[in-house]
Amino acid sequence: MRRLKMKFHRDSEYWYVEENKIRRYELVNGDLLWIQVGEIYYSSCIEWDEEWFITLGRKKFWLHRKTQYWVLWGAYQACSSE
Numbered sequence: 001m002r003r004l005k006m007k008f009h010r011d012s013e014y015w016y017v018e019e020n021k022i023r024r025y026e027l028v029n030g031d032l033l034w035i036q037v038g039e040i041y042y043s044s045c046i047e048w049d050e051e052w053f054i055t056l057g058r059k060k061f062w063l064h065r066k067t068q069y070w071v072l073w074g075a076y077q078a079c080s081s082e
Contacts, residue, residue, distance in 0.1 A: 001034065001072040008052075008065040015052055015063065017073050025073075032079045034072035041072050045079035055079075 004017040006027070015027045027033070029048045034041040035056075044054040046063075053062045063069070 001074045004071055004073050006033070006069040006071045010065070015046060017071060030079050032077040036070040
């Protein structure tokens with residue numbers, strides 16, 4: 001897994017992770033990532049309803065479009081359907 005910044009692309013309305021300001025990887029509904037909260041990374045899923053949010057356990061947290069988040073991310077990992 002790599003530590004990357006997660007950002008919102010306003011024109012296309014999606015979240016992506018950026019590697020070295022060169023490569024962008026679009027996140028899709030159900031992608032697994034580890035989001036940094038304080039000094040700790042938590043396993044979470046990015047989801048879409050009417051807005052983008054992440055799930056931490058059974059809790060939903062809506063993402064702020066102007067905020068950049070640090071995440072640990074590995075390509076093409078999906079959340080389990082539990």
